[in-house]
Amino acid sequence: GAVVSQHPSRVICKSGTSVKIECRSLDFQATTMFWYRQFPKQSLMLMATSNEGSKATYEQGVEKDKFLINHASLTLSTLTVASAHPEDSSFYICSAPGLENTEAFFGQGTRLTVV
């Protein structure tokens, strides 16, 4: 199946710094990338949808100025957590839909800890 490579897998940063998470589609072109967040012992919640060459669309309650999404090419989407705070500590994971949206290919996820 298709592969989505997500980096870094773990990051610890100080409060107030920004963190960039990358998701690359390795053997296919991903015009769309979904970004999810999972708080401890909770389910995955969709944060935003990024589309190559256009602005991302954010789900209700997600701050677009804090979670900056860039999808500048067909193989790379990035999520930047701006001025991260401890409450942003979470598991972030991206996914790209497969052909005809039959399957979602997930990255490995990034565990962000803000201290």
Place this chain on the structure above:
Amino acid sequence: GEDVEQSLFLSVREGDSSVINCTYTDSSSTYLYWYKQEPGAGLQLLTYIFSNMDMKQDQRLTVLLNKKDKHLSLRIADTQTGDSAIYFCAESISNTGKLIFGQGTTLQVKP
């Protein structure tokens, strides 16, 4: 809006069968999925079923879909300790590629 519900916890003995249940609300879902998440790890797709199917079997896994009742189940035969994990069901949203996840069912397998 769309919603997916699962029971939160299931405990079985090694060798028994496990059945994890899920209900969903979006009748236009094209595909329904089961994912496995081990502690500290990402998501592993176990299987998915197309909405016009009633059943799908893949080795130890059997998925049953009751579209009328919007009920999905995952049966794991001969459950092993390595099956201990959190299992998420998810529905696709109107063929967009977006997934709505359930809360996850923690499966505990006792030796």
